[in-house]
Each structure stands twice: as structure tokens, then as C-alpha cells.
Amino acid sequence: MKIFNCRLAIVVSIFNLQLLPSPLHPVGISISSGESGTISPKFRISNFEFRGTMNSRKIREEFLQYFKDHGHEIVKSASLVPQDDPTLLFINAGMAPFKNLFLGIEKRAYTRATSSQKCVRAGGKHNDLNEVGYTNRHHTFFEMLGNFSFGDYFKEGAIDMAWELLTVGYGIPEEKLWVSIYTDDDEAYKIWNETIGVPHEKILRFGDEDNFWSMGDTGPCGPCSEIYIDQGAEVGCGKLTCKPGCDCERYLEIWNLVFTQYNREPNDELTPLPKPNIDTGMGLERLAAVLQGVYSNYDSDLFVDIVKLTEELAGLRYGKDTKSDISFKVIADHSRAAAFLIADGIMPSNDGRGYVLRRIIRRAIRYGQVLGLKGPFLHRLTDKVVDLMNPDYPELGQSKRFIDEVMINEEQRFADTLFHGLSLLKEEMDQLRSKEQHIIPGSLVFRLYDTFGFPPDLVEDIARDDDFSIDIEGFDRSMAEQRATSQRSWKGSGQEVIPEVYRMLDSRGLDCRFLGYETLRAEGKVLSILKDGDLVDSGCEGERAEIILDQSPFYSESGGQAGDTGWMRNDTLSITIVDTIKYPTNLIVHKGEVVEGVVSVGDTVEAVVDEKRRKSIAKNHTATHLLQAALRETLGEHVKQAGSHVGPERMRFDFTHFAQIPPERLKEIETLVNLSIQENLPVTTAIMPRDEAFKQQAIALFEERYDDDVRVITIGDGLSRELCGGTHVTATGDIGVFFLVSEGAVASGVRRIEAFTGQGAIREIQKKMSHLNTISGLLKTTHDDLVTKVEHFIGDQKEKDREIELLTSKLLQKQSEDLIDTAKVLNGITVISQEVATTNPKDLRECGDHLKDKLKSGIIVLGAKGNGKVFLLCRITPDLTDRFNAGEIIKDLSVFVGGKGGGRKDMAEGGGTKVSELKNALLKAFDMVSEHSAR
Numbered sequence: 001m002k003i004f005n006c007r008l009a010i011v012v013s014i015f016n017l018q019l020l021p022s023p024l025h026p027v028g029i030s031i032s033s034g035e036s037g038t039i040s041p042k043f044r045i046s047n048f049e050f051r052g053t054m055n056s057r058k059i060r061e062e063f064l065q066y067f068k069d070h071g072h073e074i075v076k077s078a079s080l081v082p083q084d085d086p087t088l089l090f091i092n093a094g095m096a097p098f099k100n101l102f103l104g105i106e107k108r109a110y111t112r113a114t115s116s117q118k119c120v121r122a123g124g125k126h127n128d129l130n131e132v133g134y135t136n137r138h139h140t141f142f143e144m145l146g147n148f149s150f151g152d153y154f155k156e157g158a159i160d161m162a163w164e165l166l167t168v169g170y171g172i173p174e175e176k177l178w179v180s181i182y183t184d185d186d187e188a189y190k191i192w193n194e195t196i197g198v199p200h201e202k203i204l205r206f207g208d209e210d211n212f213w214s215m216g217d218t219g220p221c222g223p224c225s226e227i228y229i230d231q232g233a234e235v236g237c238g239k240l241t242c243k244p245g246c247d248c249e250r251y252l253e254i255w256n257l258v259f260t261q262y263n264r265e266p267n268d269e270l271t272p273l274p275k276p277n278i279d280t281g282m283g284l285e286r287l288a289a290v291l292q293g294v295y296s297n298y299d300s301d302l303f304v305d306i307v308k309l310t311e312e313l314a315g316l317r318y319g320k321d322t323k324s325d326i327s328f329k330v331i332a333d334h335s336r337a338a339a340f341l342i343a344d345g346i347m348p349s350n351d352g353r354g355y356v357l358r359r360i361i362r363r364a365i366r367y368g369q370v371l372g373l374k375g376p377f378l379h380r381l382t383d384k385v386v387d388l389m390n391p392d393y394p395e396l397g398q399s400k401r402f403i404d405e406v407m408i409n410e411e412q413r414f415a416d417t418l419f420h421g422l423s424l425l426k427e428e429m430d431q432l433r434s435k436e437q438h439i440i441p442g443s444l445v446f447r448l449y450d451t452f453g454f455p456p457d458l459v460e461d462i463a464r465d466d467d468f469s470i471d472i473e474g475f476d477r478s479m480a481e482q483r484a485t486s487q488r489s490w491k492g493s494g495q496e497v498i499p500e501v502y503r504m505l506d507s508r509g510l511d512c513r514f515l516g517y518e519t520l521r522a523e524g525k526v527l528s529i530l531k532d533g534d535l536v537d538s539g540c541e542g543e544r545a546e547i548i549l550d551q552s553p554f555y556s557e558s559g560g561q562a563g564d565t566g567w568m569r570n571d572t573l574s575i576t577i578v579d580t581i582k583y584p585t586n587l588i589v590h591k592g593e594v595v596e597g598v599v600s601v602g603d604t605v606e607a608v609v610d611e612k613r614r615k616s617i618a619k620n621h622t623a624t625h626l627l628q629a630a631l632r633e634t635l636g637e638h639v640k641q642a643g644s645h646v647g648p649e650r651m652r653f654d655f656t657h658f659a660q661i662p663p664e665r666l667k668e669i670e671t672l673v674n675l676s677i678q679e680n681l682p683v684t685t686a687i688m689p690r691d692e693a694f695k696q697q698a699i700a701l702f703e704e705r706y707d708d709d710v711r712v713i714t715i716g717d718g719l720s721r722e723l724c725g726g727t728h729v730t731a732t733g734d735i736g737v738f739f740l741v742s743e744g745a746v747a748s749g750v751r752r753i754e755a756f757t758g759q760g761a762i763r764e765i766q767k768k769m770s771h772l773n774t775i776s777g778l779l780k781t782t783h784d785d786l787v788t789k790v791e792h793f794i795g796d797q798k799e800k801d802r803e804i805e806l807l808t809s810k811l812l813q814k815q816s817e818d819l820i821d822t823a824k825v826l827n828g829i830t831v832i833s834q835e836v837a838t839t840n841p842k843d844l845r846e847c848g849d850h851l852k853d854k855l856k857s858g859i860i861v862l863g864a865k866g867n868g869k870v871f872l873l874c875r876i877t878p879d880l881t882d883r884f885n886a887g888e889i890i891k892d893l894s895v896f897v898g899g900k901g902g903g904r905k906d907m908a909e910g911g912g913t914k915v916s917e918l919k920n921a922l923l924k925a926f927d928m929v930s931e932h933s934a935r
């Protein structure tokens with residue numbers, strides 16, 4: 001095992017001898033390569049002999065330990081899903097989980113912290129997705145090593161520690177390092193130049209774009225300073241202007257130190273913060289590459305095993321061809337991102353975070369195709385990532401099987417469409433090329449997106465490889481058009497297309513106020529009446545009508561909850577309402593039948609909701625929320641509602657999950673829901689801004705868009721918190737009882753649970769009990785002994801079946817022996833044509849076999865009847881098949897009995913429905929043989 005070379009060993013030991021009490025100097029740092037550290041460097045940078053020794057785990061550990069020794073609290077990486085920041089798609093920097101500390105909203109016991117934070121930069125403000133594969137240093141998922149000061153040390157401390165750790169701790173030669181500062185940050189300049197000793201020419205000044213950091217439009221912000229490592233001219237672009245900040249790989253930015261010293265006021269003015277903060281970030285993957293003596297992150301120990309497995313799967317070598325290397329890098333990077341995102345509870349979907357994940361997976365699959373990888377392969381790599389990273393991120397191991405299933409499912413889903421989409425794209429690109437055009441039209445990008453599930457950036461990748469670009473504005477236009485069209489044909493209940501007449505009423509501004517959260521009975525004025533889809537002035541007794549009021553307590557079917565039923569009445573009329581549906585905006589349509597009098601536009605009626613039914617629906621609806629909470633608790637956070645139906649009788653809940661739920665788990669889930677019911681927890685409703693709801697971690701429906709203000713239903717202290725427009729019970733005890741009756745698959749990755757509550761549950765339990773009682777009575781046993789008894793019965797039955805089979809076979813053998821005696825010889829040919837006493841074709845076949853064995857030469861025609869059908873069979877011994885054809889004989893005879901048949905020369909079957917003709921058919925067989933043989 002190679003440890004550090006002498007030079008570093010000396011530096012470290014001198015360093016340890018010079019322990020100073022100042023927090024700016026490390027206490028007891030000792031860096032060694034640790035147990036593994038046997039990376040063989042691909043490239044060695046001159047004067048960098050010490051490299052190639054430290055594995056990434058050790059690098060991470062030493063970083064955290066160094067800052068711990070300097071009074072920092074080691075803080076575990078937060079989830080990739082921001083917990084209290086609805087504005088952020090993913091955690092994209094080490095500071096993100098500390099945002100509230102920087103803003104002064106939150107206080108903690110420490111003022112210094114250090115972490116190795118999981119980050120994803122694949123969407124939102126930071127998006128490096130398109131860089132991945134094309135550079136050696138950009139990832140969608142990476143770990144950011146960071147140290148933070150919340151009003152504690154500032155610029156000098158941050159710079160001093162960063163420099164010391166890099167040069168002394170990790171042993172990077174000072175002469176390889178460059179730094180950049182913000183244009184007018186003379187304070188930083190002074191520290192770098194005078195205190196640290198970085199020469200003037202190696203300190204570059206950059207403007208707002210590169211070196212000024214802001215959290216948002218207002219709030220804490222400040223200049224930053226970046227540290228670069230010169231990897232040598234051999235990897236640079238060679239331009240004279242090449243220096244840190246150049247796009248090429250020579251000057252690698254490894255660490256960014258942010259000095260949060262201002263507060264940006266709403267008027268854009270910068271006021272100094274009383275206690276400035278420090279936030280730094282260094283990519284572990286970049287540092288690992290540097291310390292392991294390789295130019296590319298993909299050659300570091302964090303990636304080599306993933307790349308190696310890809311090489312095995314593809315049968316190709318990495319590092320041999322620039323084009324395929326892009327694929328290797330994309331696959332390695334994206335498999336890490338996918339595994340970590342799924343482990344943090346994100347599922348591929350068509351919106352938000354889930355869509356970013358889907359794009360990442362699909363991009364990797366597409367690049368896999370370039371390497372010739374067919375069929376699901378990516379899950380093998382995510383599995384590898386799980387094994388490699390699990391020691392440091394146990395959440396991966398905990399979700400190992402789940403990650404695998406999600407990946408396989410997503411890969412299978414995309415496989416077919418990828419193939420067809422790529423062929424279409426190739427064809428279109430060939431055509432464009434022949435016309436010397438190199439822009440893929442937006443409409444095509446949209447078609448690929450809409451029909452084949454190609455994210456536009458995937459099309460862009462393909463285009464880029466062939467020197468094409470894509471018309472993204474055109475794509476956006478097509479997308480907007482489709483949205484408008486689908487909105488126009490959007491349906492209130494989510495089921496049907498809106499009839500023209502409702503669209504027209506809606507555009508006239510017809511509106512109906514919903515009062516049903518507060519009351520079940522209210523007066524309303526009849527605004528419109530529809531009969532068979534036409535607007536009418538009135539509806540008479542016995543007629544069906546759809547009625548729109550200016551206000552109504554009727555809940556219209558939406559969010560899976562069934563519409564209300566009830567009555568509309570006044571002194572002269574009575575209408576029964578059988579359903580309520582919702583069309584655009586607030587058009588509540590009551591479907592009913594006039595049972596008395598005449599209803600006319602302008603009438604005032606009292607609208608009364610069927611209270612008992614509404615209450616039953618509420619029980620089922622609140623139960624779906626409890627069920628969702630129980631499912632998430634038992635199966636995991638990946639469970640998300642995928643649909644539901646809540647009626648008065650029963651509820652149905654669809655959710656994302658990949659495997660069948662075992663019966664004991666279902667029992668656990670049912671028990672959890674019932675426990676929550678027994679606790680009689682309060683169910684409260686609150687209207688709040690959408691962002692606030694997300695902050696409180698309210699669950700929103702999959703891929704649903706919500707208004708700025710949302711309605712949040714909370715059960716207990718937050719046992720369940722969901723965005724929901726439905727009607728609920730006021731306390732869980734009202735539900736009474738929850739009875740789960742079935743679980744099954746609806747679509748791939750979507751399961752369905754059906755259950756009953758309240759009286760419905762009791763009725764269902766009673767029904768099931770009564771079945772049990774009947775069965776127990778029939779079997780003359782108690783409920784407790786029922787299973788044993790049934791098992792006995794099944795055993796007995798099987799035994800009897802075997803006996804019956806044996807006896808039947810014996811009988812058939814006997815019958816066939818008797819049949820031999822009925823044989824006739826016609827023109828020298830032995831013919832048997834007889835009815836067999838059986839009712840099924842299988843026995844007929846067996847009988848035919850016996851006869852054929854007995855009869856050395858001859859023609860056998862057998863018939864049987866049962867259940868209004870005739871079965872026919874013909875067998876001919878091999879010596880006669882050149883003269884007779886069983887298929888032909890059966891064909892003719894079947895027609896005779898009113899059916900069809902046919903088969904081979906030696907064996908054929910058929911039949912029909914004319915049972916009375918069986919006898920004649922069998923006689924006809926003799927005629928056919930004698931006629932044919934006489935020829």
C-alpha cells in the first residue's frame with residue numbers, strides 16, 4: 001500500500017508538531033490513504049507524485065474531521081428533496097439545508113457546521129444535465145463538501161482553513177493553485193496575497209456573474225472566492241487566453257467560498273449584515289479525481305466500478321472512442337442520480353421532480369442504445385451504485401429492491417417507444433439533411449415528447465451528436481397549443497368531454513356558488529334548465545332535467561368523491577336529484593327528475609342534500625386519507641395516490657407501489673387505520689397559500705396543479721395532511737370501522753385497495769359472516785375448524801378424482817373391446833363406427849387409441865353426445881392413410897351433425913349441435929368407406 005510520499009509525510013508530521021490552539025489551525029489532522037487507496041492513476045500530472053493514494057471515502061472523512069477539529073458540528077446530509085423550501089426543486093448546494101440559519105429564522109446549538117451534502121443539479125436554477133457526458137467534471141448528482149459559519153468566523157478564517165486543508169492536509173502543491181475573487185473584494189485579495197502568499201498574478205477578479213452569490217432577489221448575499229487547480233497545459237485548450245474561468249478542463253474549479261456579508265433590500269440596496277456568514281462548497285468527485293491523479297472524475301474510485309460494469313454489459317472499452325465515452329459518462333452519472341433520487345422517495349412521473357428523474361433515466365437509456373445496450377440494463381448499474389454507496393448512504397440499501405423495481409419498470413416502459421421514436425427522428429433528420437436544413441422543427445420535438453415520451457433535452461442530445469439543433473420555441477408553442485386544446489375540452493368530473501352547451505353557459509359567465517362545506521340545505525334560484533342537452537325554459541312532471549342554480553349545497557363529483565344526491569323543492573314542485581357533476585369553473589349541474597309540478601327558469605327552490613349519503617361518503621373520504629398515511633408508514637414514502645373513488649358504499653384507493661402487498665401487511669394497514677379511528681382524532685380544514693401547505697409537507701395529488709390558495713385537510717397533529725377539496729367527517733371516530741376487502745394491481749406500478757367504512761363495513765362484515773355461517777352449516781363444523789375441514793374435503797376430492805379417472809379408463813377399455821365385435825369388413829377394409837357412452841371428447845380420444853392399438857388395420861369412427869353437442873372422432877391406421885383421409889371424413893360428417901371439423905390423415909376431430917343426427921352420421925361413415933373403397 002502506498003501512503004504519502006516523504007514530502008507530504010514530513011509536512012504532516014511537522015504540522016502535527018506545531019499544534020496551535022487557534023481554530024484556524026488543525027488539531028491532530030492525520031491524513032493517510034486508509035485501507036484501500038489502490039487506485040492506479042490513468043494520468044499523472046508532473047510534480048504531483050503524491051497523488052493516487054486516497055480513496056474518496058477517506059477524502060470525505062478527512063474533510064469532515066478537519067472541520068470537526070476546528071469546532072464544527074458534523075451534520076448528516078439532508079434528503080435531496082428540500083424539506084422546507086417549496087421554491088427549490090432539489091438540494092443543489094451544501095448550504096441549502098441551512099437556509100433558515102443564514103436567514104436568521106432558525107437558531108441551533110452550534111455556529112459552525114460541516115457536511116457532505118447530496119446535491120442534484122438537473123433542473124431549476126442549477127441545471128448541469130446537458131453538460132454531463134461532455135465534460136469530465138459535471139454531474140447531475142454529486143456530493144458537496146462544505147463548511148459553514150453562522151455569524152462566527154468570516155473571510156480570513158474560511159480562506160485560511162481552505163488553504164491549509166488543501167495544501168497541507170491533502171498535500172496539493174501550492175504552485176498548482178489559483179484563486180478568483182469578486183471584482184472589488186480587496187479584503188479577500190489582501191488575505192490571499194498577504195496572509196496566504198498567493199502571488200498577485202494568480203488572483204483573478206471576476207464580476208457579478210461568476211463571483212457574487214445571492215440567495216434570492218432579496219436577502220443574504222455576498223462576494224465569493226473560488227479555488228482552482230491547474231491540471232497542466234496538456235489538458236487545456238491551448239489558447240493564449242486560457243486561465244481560470246475558461247471552459248476547458250485545464251483550470252479545474254474545486255472550491256467556492258461564499259462570504260455572505262450583505263442583505264439585499266427590496267430597493268436593491270446592499271446593507272452590511274451585523275453578523276456575516278460563511279458558506280463553502282467543494283465537489284467531492286472533483287477533489288477525488290485530483291487526489292487520485294486522474295483528470296476525469298469518471299476515472300476516480302467513485303465511478304470506475306460503474307464504468308467497468310457498463311464495459312462488461314456493452315462489451316466495449318471506455319477511453320477508446322470519444323463518442324462512446326460520452327455514453328459511458330452519462331450512464332455512470334445518471335445511474336448514480338437515479339438511485340439516489342429514488343432512495344429519497346422520488347418516482348418517475350410527468351411533472352416536477354419526478355419528471356427530472358424520468359428525463360435522467362431516459363437520457364441514460366438513450367445513451368445506452370448508442371453503446372448497443374438493449375433491454376433493461378440501467379437497473380444493473382443503479383444496483384451497483386447501491387452496493388458501492390450504501391456504506392455511506394444507508395438509505396440506498398434500505399430501498400435496494402424498490403430502486404431495482406422502479407428502474408426495471410421505467411426501462412421497460414420506455415424501451416418500445418424509444419425504438420419507434422428514434423426511427424421517426426432518424427427519418428425526419430435524413431429528410432431535413434437532404435434539404436440542407438439543420439433545425440429540428442418544434443412540432444416534431446413535440447410529437448416525440450407527446451407520443452414517444454422523449455424529453456426535449458433528449459432530442460437535443462441526439463440532435464447535437466448530428467450537428468442539428470432543435471426549435472425549442474416551436475416546441476413551447478406546440479405545447480401551449482395542446483394545453484389550450486385540452487383545457488377547452490377539459491371535463492369537470494375528469495371523465496367526460498364537456499358538452500358544447502356547458503362551455504357556452506360557462507363563457508356567458510354563468511356561475512354557481514358552492515355552499516356545501518357549511519350547509520346541506522340552502523335556497524337557490526334556477527338559472528338554467530337543460531333537457532337532453534338543450535336549454536329549455538321549464539321541465540314538467542316525469543321529465544328528466546339538468547338544473548343549474550345560483551348557489552347550491554350539492555357537492556359535484558370531483559377529486560374522486562361522488563356527487564351528492566337529494567331533492568329540490570318549493571310549494572309547487574319537487575325534483576329528485578340523482579347526481580351532481582361539475583363542468584368548467586363552478587358550473588354545478590344537478591341531474592334530476594321532476595316528480596311533482598313544473599320547474600321554470602327563475603324559480604326559487606330549496607336544495608336539500610341527502611345527509612345520510614353525504615355522511616357515508618365523508619366517512620369513506622376521510623378513510624382514504626388515513627389509508628394513505630398508513631400505506632406510507634408501512635410501505636414507504638414512495639406511496640402516492642394515483643386515483644381514488646369515494647362513494648357512499650365503498651372506497652377505492654389507487655397508489656404507486658410495485659409489489660403485491662402480503663396479507664399480513666394488509667392486516668397491519670387495516671389495523672393502523674382502525675387505531676386512528678379509535679383515537680377519534682380531530683379532522684380540521686384550513687385554507688392557506690400553496691407554498692405554506694408544501695412547507696407543512698401537505699401531500700398533493702400526483703401531477704395535479706393547484707391554485708395559489710389551497711384547502712388542507714389535517715388529521716390529528718399531522719398524522720395526515722393533504723390538499724383536498726372533498727368533504728370529511730369532523731373526527732375520525734365518526735368513521736366507525738374500516739374494513740379492507742381487496743388489494744390488487746391496476747397498472748404497472750399501481751395497486752388498488754378497496755374498503756368499506758361505517759354502516760357499509762358492518763353490512764359487508766355481516767354478509768361475510770353469514771357466508772361463513774352457511775358454509776359452516778353445510779360442512780357441519782365451527783368457524784374455527786372450517787379451514788381444516790375444507791382442506792380435508794379438498795384432499796378427499798382429489799383422491800376421488802383420481803379414482804374416477806382410473807375407473808373411467810377401465811370402462812373405456814371395456815367399451816372398446818365390445819366395439820371390436822361391431823366391426824364390419826367393407827371391400828376388405830375393417831370399419832368400426834359406433835357411439836361411445838361418454839360425454840366428453842377426451843374419453844373419445846382414449847377409446848380411439850385403444851381401438852387403434854387392437855385393430856392392426858382399419859378405420860375407426862366414434863361419436864358421443866353431451867350438453868347438446870355431438871363429438872366426432874376418426875382414426876385411420878397408417879397402412880390405409882394413402883387411400884383414406886380422416887380429416888376429410890370428419891369434415892363431411894361434422895357438416896351432417898351441423899358443425900365443423902377436420903385434422904390430419906390419420907386422426908381428426910369434429911362435432912356439431914344436431915344431437916339427433918349422430919346415429920345417421922355414424923351409419924353414413926360406413927357408406928363413405930364402402931363408396932370410397934369401391935372406386
Ligand code: ATP
Pocket residue numbers: 121128137138139140141142144253254255256281282283284285286
Ligand atoms: P462550474 O462553474 O464548474 O459548473 P459552479 O460555479 O457552478 O461550478 P458552485 O456553484 O460554485 O459551482 O459549486 C461549488 C462546487 O461544487 C464547485 O466548485 C465544484 O467543485 C462543485 N460542483 C458544482 N457543480 C458541480 C457539478 N455539476 N458536478 C460536480 N461538481 C460540481
Ligand code: MG
Pocket residue numbers: 210226253256
Ligand atoms: Mg462557482
